[in-house]
Amino acid sequence: MPTVIKGQPTSAEVIARLKVEDRPVLLAFSCGKDSLGAWCALRDAGIEVIPAYLWGVPHLGFVDEEIAHFETLFGCEIRQYPHPSFYRILNSCSAQTPPRVRAIAELDMAEPTYEQTWGAIKDDLGLPQDTWVADGVRAADSIVRRASFVRNGVMKRTTHKVSPIADMLKGELMELLGRHGVDLPMDYKLWGRSWDGTDYRFVEPMVREMPDEYAYLKRWWPLLDTELYRGRYIAQAVRSAQEGTAADTGYRRRNANEAKRRSIATDGASVMRVCFAKRRDLDKFCQSVGTEDMIVPHEAASSAFPETSDGRRAQRIAEPRLGRLERTPFASMEYTGDLQADSFSEAGLILKTMEDADRHPGGRAFTDTGLYRCIVFPSRDDMEGFCRRRRLLRFGFQFLDGSRWMATV
Known part of the structure; x- marks a missing residue:
């Protein structure tokens, strides 16, 4: 019916x-x-x-x-x-x-x-x-x-x-x-639904079952491995939601726990990329957190760099200053009027432009570097709290000027 x-x-x-x-x-x-x-x-x-x-x-x-x-x-x-x-x-x-x-x-x-x-x-x-x-x-x-x-x-x-x-x-x-x-x-065999993104729910099974497809996704999103690393935090959120459901039969509480779990599972903005102008600054950071791995757990960063404030005072987030930009690569495209074909051509140009930038980083902003590390947090709120309590927002947020940070350590 x-x-x-x-x-x-x-x-x-x-x-x-x-x-x-x-x-x-x-x-x-x-x-x-x-x-x-x-x-x-x-x-x-x-x-x-x-x-x-x-x-x-x-x-x-x-x-x-x-x-x-x-x-x-x-x-x-x-x-x-x-x-x-x-x-x-x-x-x-x-x-x-x-x-x-x-x-x-x-x-x-x-x-x-x-x-x-x-x-x-x-x-x-x-x-x-x-x-x-x-x-x-x-x-x-x-x-x-x-x-x-x-x-x-x-x-x-x-x-x-x-x-x-x-x-x-x-x-x-x-x-x-x-x-x-x-x-x-x-x-439906792999995810129980149609594929719908690059968060942990989709990429973790893909790594095991479809490694070539995952490698292709990494061409578009090179730091996708951080999403796999976030799996440990997602598992913690799931356990917390289950414990909350068992302890409280209230409808609103169960919904709140489930909403929190889903929020963490799909939060793709909880990775900080710390950028360095010089190798010695990167070495200082790695020595502080105790690893040279590309992905650093937030627990290691929190232990290595103590808090300097309670985080309540407002801070303005510093954005990378890119200066004058080159002419958009789309200016060189020849459009056919076929939206499907032109969209695929644009996508190819986008991917080439991004991959070329990785091979030849250029410019004077702190993000124009191949020297960086990723700190992974359970959620964006955790990442913002880390920055506020260490007065780091003046150095950036999702992208942070690591050389300026290390100069204060």
């Missing part, structure tokens, strides 16, 4: 409305079971589906294989475009080496919104801007999603987003996929 969503039409009614309009429907395709289910449900109604996959990293091997498989199964092309978060994550410099800070600044990558992305996709495909964009979101997945449907609707006419299987239960979904001969991709 389908889920009842208060004040909203059933999935059958939604699909009937789309059928009456007699127009193609864009599908936000993820290779996951829900988007596959939405595709099958629309196809059963005789509605033309135009699938589009938004990639978080271009040409990831197993994803390309899955897309090719579903193109054969459904007998149509699945167009691929960059996910808006691709540019946002790169601009944040998460898991990037210090020399890439300048390269990323020179690239000056815009961060499109979801609406802008789907608008550009519709233009690329020659579709009207009022074309519906379908997804596989279901109310049964969580209370939050059900509440969102009640509040915002299953068919959002202002953004032209529609969820055609919103009331479908998992059993119904799996039966639908079975009737269409659709098998779930290998993601």
